[in-house]
Structure formats: C-alpha cells, structure tokens
Amino acid sequence: MSWDLKSDRPIYSQLIEQIEIKICSGIFAPGSKLPSVRELAQEAAVNPNTMQKALSMLEEHGLLYTNRTSGRFITEDIKMIQQAKQKLAQEQISEFLEKMKSLGLNKTETLSIITTMLEEAKK
Amino acid sequence: MSSILTCKNLSKSFGSKQALNNINLNIEKGRIIGLLGPNGSGKSTLIKLCNDLLKPTSGELQIMGRTPGIETKKVVSYLPERTYLNDWMKVSEIIQMFQDFYQDFNIEKAYDMLKRLNVNPNERLKTLSKGTKEKVQLILVMSREAQLYLLDEPIGGVDPAARDYILDTILGNYQENATIIISTHLISDIERILDDIIFLKDGQVVLTKSVDEIRDENGKSVDSLFREVFKC
Numbered sequence: 344m345s346w347d348l349k350s351d352r353p354i355y356s357q358l359i360e361q362i363e364i365k366i367c368s369g370i371f372a373p374g375s376k377l378p379s380v381r382e383l384a385q386e387a388a389v390n391p392n393t394m395q396k397a398l399s400m401l402e403e404h405g406l407l408y409t410n411r412t413s414g415r416f417i418t419e420d421i422k423m424i425q426q427a428k429q430k431l432a433q434e435q436i437s438e439f440l441e442k443m444k445s446l447g448l449n450k451t452e453t454l455s456i457i458t459t460m461l462e463e464a465k466k
Numbered sequence: 467m468s469s470i471l472t473c474k475n476l477s478k479s480f481g482s483k484q485a486l487n488n489i490n491l492n493i494e495k496g497r498i499i500g501l502l503g504p505n506g507s508g509k510s511t512l513i514k515l516c517n518d519l520l521k522p523t524s525g526e527l528q529i530m531g532r533t534p535g536i537e538t539k540k541v542v543s544y545l546p547e548r549t550y551l552n553d554w555m556k557v558s559e560i561i562q563m564f565q566d567f568y569q570d571f572n573i574e575k576a577y578d579m580l581k582r583l584n585v586n587p588n589e590r591l592k593t594l595s596k597g598t599k600e601k602v603q604l605i606l607v608m609s610r611e612a613q614l615y616l617l618d619e620p621i622g623g624v625d626p627a628a629r630d631y632i633l634d635t636i637l638g639n640y641q642e643n644a645t646i647i648i649s650t651h652l653i654s655d656i657e658r659i660l661d662d663i664i665f666l667k668d669g670q671v672v673l674t675k676s677v678d679e680i681r682d683e684n685g686k687s688v689d690s691l692f693r694e695v696f697k698c
Contacts, residue, residue: 353678354658375482385637388630390498390659393678 346387354389358397360431361387366406366417367428374419377407470495470614470645471516475525478511485511487669488525493645495613498659498675500688501649503666504696509649510547512666513616517544529614538678540569543612545603545618553592557585557602564606576609583628596614597624604632608639615646621655633659654689663688665695 348357363372376382377398384394398415401407405423409415418424443453471493478486486508493499501509514520514529518534527677529538556578564571580587583601591599600623607615620636621629629652635661640646650656657663657677665673672695680688 348658350654350657350689351681351685353676353681381638385634388633388637388658390661392497392638392661 346389348387348389354393355400358389358394359386359400362397362401363406363427364432366424367431371417373417373421373424376413377415377417378416422434454466468495469493469528471527471647473512473525473527474552474625476512476515476522476527477524478508478515478520479523479648485669486515489669489671491671491674493647495645496643497661498640498646499648500656500660500663501647501654501666502651502653502663502688502692504651507666509666510618511669512585513618513647513649516614516616517542524622541613543607543610543615545615545617545620546606549599549603551591551603554590556588557594558587560591560602560606561587561609564609568610570611572609572611575639576605577608579605579639583631583635597628601628601632602623604635608635611641613641613644615640615644617648619650620648621650621652626655629655639683653692654687660688665692667696 346358346361348354362371366373371377378386380391380395380398383398384391387394398407402409402415405420406418406427407415408418440450440453448456469492471491473489473491476486476489476491477484486605489512503509503510511520515522516529516534518539527534529542532538534542541663555563559574561576564576565573577587578601583605585594585598585602585605591602594602600620604617604620607617615636617636621632624632633656636646636648648656648660660677662674662676663680677688680686684691686694
C-alpha cells in the first residue's frame with residue numbers, strides 16, 4: 344500500500360484524502376479495523392501526531408469510528424462511503440475539466456473526446 | 467501540555483563571537499521538532515547547551531525544570547555531530563557499555579535494530595564505513611527510552627535508502643510522550659516526520675511554526691521556505 348505525499352500541501356489533508364481513497368476502493372473494507380496510529384504513521388513515513396490529526400478529522404466526518412476498548416474502525420454505513428466516493432470523483436473531474444479548459448477545449452469537445460475514447464476502449 | 471525544554475533570554479558567546487543571541491523557546495512534550503538553519507547559525511551550540519557541554523553566557527536553559535547536569539542526562543539521549551566512541555571496541559562491547567551506563571537502555575531493541583540494518587555486532591568500530599558508524603551511533607541513541615532525544619545531523623553521512631530506514635527507526639522507536647529535536651539541513655528528507663520547525667539565523671530564532679501551518683499559509687514546503695528565508 345503506497346502513500347504518495349506532495350510537499351506543497353499540508354500533510355494531514357493529503358493523508359485524509361488518501362485514507363478516503365483507500366476506504367472507497369475497499370483496501371480498507373467497511374466495518375474492518377484500522378491499523379494503529381503508529382503503524383499507519385510508520386507506513387506512510389509521517390509523524391504519528393499528523394496521522395492522529397488526520398484520523399480524528401475522518402472520525403468527525405463519520406468515515407471512521409472509535410470503539411473505546413478495541414480501536415478504530417471503518418464505518419459500516421455503505422451510503423456514507425458512496426457519498427465520499429462521489430465527492431472524490433467530483434473533485435477529480437472538476438480538476439480534469441479545468442485542465443481541458445486551459446487546453447482551449449470547450450465542454451462539447453471534451454465530452455466528444457471522452458466518448459470516442461470510451462468507444463475505442465470497448466473494442 | 468507541559469514543556470520539556472525552555473530557553474529564556476539565552477545567549478552564548480565564544481570570545482567576541484556571539485553564537486546565540488537572546489533565544490526564547492518553549493518546546494512541548496510529544497513533538498518532533500526540526501532545528502533548521504544554515505551553517506554557523508547556532509544549531510549545534512544550542513544542542514550542546516542542552517547537554518551541559520557548554521554553559522550559557524547569559525540567560526537560562528532548563529530541561530523539565532532543571533538546569534542541564536547529571537539529572538537531565540538521565541532523560542536526554544544525545545547524538546553528537548562527531549563520534550566519541552573508541553574505535554578499537556567491538557559494536558557488542560559498546561552496546562554493553564551503554565547498557566551499564568544508562569538505566570533506560572533497552573538492549574533487545576539495540577540488537578534488533580543492528581540486525582535490521584545489517585550491522586555485525588562482532589565487528590570493531592574502526593573496520594566500519596562512515597555511514598555504518600553513523601548507523602551504530604543512532605542505534606545506541608534510539609535504544610534508550612528517553613524523554614528528550616537530541617539528534618545533531620543524524621542522516622548526513624548515510625545513503626538515501628538507509629536514510630529512509632533511519633527515519634523509520636526514529637519514528638518507530640521513540641516513546642509516545644518523548645520529544646525529538648533533529649538538527650539538519652537535509653530538510654526535504656525529514657520534513658514529513660516533523661511537527662514543528664525552528665529556523666535559526668545568526669544565532670537568533672527567526673521562525674517557529676508547525677509544518678502544516680507553513681504549507682497552509684505559504685503553499686510551499688519547508689524546504690522551499692528555507693531556501694527563500696536563507697537565500698544567499
């Protein structure tokens with residue numbers, strides 16, 4: 344499992360994003376137990392305090408919950424995971440649309456390229 | 467949160483040269499702090515003052531409310547910039563010496579790390595390469611269960627792969643509430659493990675901030691900010 348961290352944005356916000364992706368893609372399955380803060384921090388090669396901060400924020404958003412005695416778990420609420428997935432997808436797509444705009448492509452042109460590519464991928 | 471290290475109007479001069487000029491700092495428990503600054507900015511002087519290797523010219527420095535001395539050395543684990551170990555000794559003999567010397571030394575931890583870093587305990591120090599010697603020193607320092615770790619240039623002489631491993635070792639082996647102060651100019655290699663940074667320039671503190679604040683407010687890494695602040 345890799346952690347790809349950029350150097351120009353706060354680390355905790357990047358950790359949040361990447362854990363969300365791991366939850367959406369099922370690497371962290373719904374209802375399963377999350378590794379400890381220390382393990383996660385070591386794996387991502389970041390400070391445990393930073394990892395702690397990211398996890399508490401994810402907890403506030405509801406994607407994680409803490410069981411007082413047995414640790415931290417991924418939510419079992421599939422709807423909530425779907426919502427997170429939707430949000431991440433929208434972010435990616437609006438970033439992509441911005442890039443297309445800077446290439447001088449309008450919405451119709453962009454869409455037609457996507458459609459053609461999808462058609463070709465089907466073959 | 468309670469503080470582990472405080473400096474009040476701390477100054478240190480060597481003759482007419484002022485190495486530290488009126489430093490005020492308050493470092494909390496449980497943080498990893500980067501002590502960053504160009505060559506000759508006073509990083510090592512500050513660390514040596516913490517270890518009672520130098521005495522302040524004026525002002526005061528306290529570790530857990532005490533002036534540096536025998537009592538503070540029990541809880542401070544120090545990695546000096548230069549090696550002080552006898553190079554005729556075997557690695558295993560040095561480990562034994564540390565075990566005798568420090569109450570908080572964890573010998574199992576030391577042997578475990580030696581194994582993972584592929585250092586043979588039966589070799590004499592003088593037969594080891596510079597980088598391997600540095601690894602041995604860091605292993606000795608991180609095998610103590612101390613309150614405060616002072617690491618003066620811990621990754622300078624080792625290759626990038628070992629550097630990653632060493633950072634991993636630092637992250638994996640410090641105690642939950644312990645504080646680590648790392649002095650270095652290899653900022654991009656270590657900034658993701660830091661909570662806070664202290665920028666020193668000509669013996670003065672020019673900036674203390676958390677790494678996330680810097681990235682949030684300036685939209686750049688600590689490394690790029692450093693290059694900007696200390697532009698030659």
